[in-house]
Amino acid sequence: MNEDDRPDPKGETTPVEPASNATSRDEARFRALIAANSDIVWEADEGGLVAPLVEERSWEAFTGQTVAEQRSRPDAFLDVIHPDDRERIWRAFSEAWAxxxxxxxEYRLRRRDGPWVRVVDRGVSVRVPGEGRGEIVGTTQIVEDARRAEERMRFLLDASKLLFSLDAATAVEDLVRLGVPEICDWFAVSIKGDEGVGIRTSARPGGTVEAPHDAYSKLLRSVSESGRTLFLPLVDEEGLRKLGLGKEDCAWLRELGLRSLLVVPIRSREHLLGAMAMATTQRPLQLEDLEMAQELARRIAAAVDNARLYADAQEAIRLRNEFLTIASHELKTPLTPFLLQLEAIRRRMDERVPEWLRDKLQILRKQGLRLSRLVDQLLGVSKLTTSEIVLEEERVDLGELIGDVIDRADELRIRQGCTIEADGPERLVGKWDRSRLEQVIANLLNNALKYGAGAPVHVSWDVDGESAVVKVRDEGIGIERGDQERIFGRFERAVSARHYGGFGLGLFIVRQLVEAMGATVSVDSEPGAGATFSVTLPLARE
Known part of the structure; x- marks a missing residue:
């Protein structure tokens, strides 16, 4: 039997791979493992550092130190280690060797293109029996790249928080201040406005925020117009020539001592909004920095878009409110004398006026008063949304005020076929704005009479701790729970306008006035079981 064959437990002969083939396969696996590793793999003996198995991951490929330079003396590898770290590294290395x-x-290692990067060495002593001290086999892991990746992610997170603002100009200014020196030494942003440049700001070493220098402005304008990224990992004379700048601008960039320059367009969908520039003086910018800059540009574009949409919405609201104010005044102007003339005619009527004419005049008066109330609501909501509510507080007897409101609602009560039941202490005095509070209670009472037609309406008031509580309850159609917050919105209602008139402004006005007085309003209702509106007023009794 061949010595390379071995019987298996069943008695059959199994070929055994020759030792030379197994060694070759193991070596191939070892080389593949090293090639797949992102660390630098090295070995060292008493002669100094020697070339590793995989050239791409070699010490020379990363540091630029040749094999001849490495072997010139035992401590030659220290030449590419930061001077402040050399003594500590040599002591640890010598101890492990001995x-x-x-x-x-962990120390700082010089990359072949110049910058210092932080790395971690991990080595294991390998000894062959009878051959002395042997070798140290180890890896150099570049931790700087991982830290930079963490810094980029943290910066993008912080930038997103700043950009979550409807004031784009302030957000961008805070952003460039954050970027220096966290990600670069010079940072500039330029955003086009409706008429030329809308936002234009930059930060330089020390965090000083100012308008970009002319050289930066020209680069930003060029990229914002072309939409093409400008990336110079190394700013040298050839790179400066490619920028197409004048002598003075190039001289200014030389004085800065820039190492890398990056300018990316800020684009929203298919529209170019501007550009963003980053520059460093020590650390070279890498492709990862380009990817981060492009992502940051997308977030800036989203923030600018949101701010512009908000500004457009605010302008639309302003125009709408301006229209409501003008329309209300224009409608009120002819309506007031119309109602006065109707009232004068009604007073001068005698028994000779036919009944049918009396009825027609009464219908005209009711519709005129209804139109007047609607115009007042329009005028009221325009005032609420265009200016701050000014309160004129005075001493108010709540029961007396509610009684006056009920008396004024008598005509509507009769028309709706309702009764109004009032209940509360004879005297409950506080300090409130009388006219605003009257408007709140009148709106709630009119709402109850409208939706609770034919049934009693209950109005109550009392003291609850440091507050006065007014409740208006009807026995009408009720409100779905999902609509109970929505009905306080502008032009909102819980039922169809075809069955109940109005603009849907009454409860919106109630909430605005109540909150201006430091009070609260709430509703408790079930469909078919009526609704109870409660106003809780801060009570400052005299």
């Missing part, structure tokens, strides 16, 4: 233990150190 004692045969493990070696681990």
């Amino acid at each position: 004692e045969g233990g493990n070696y681990e150190c």
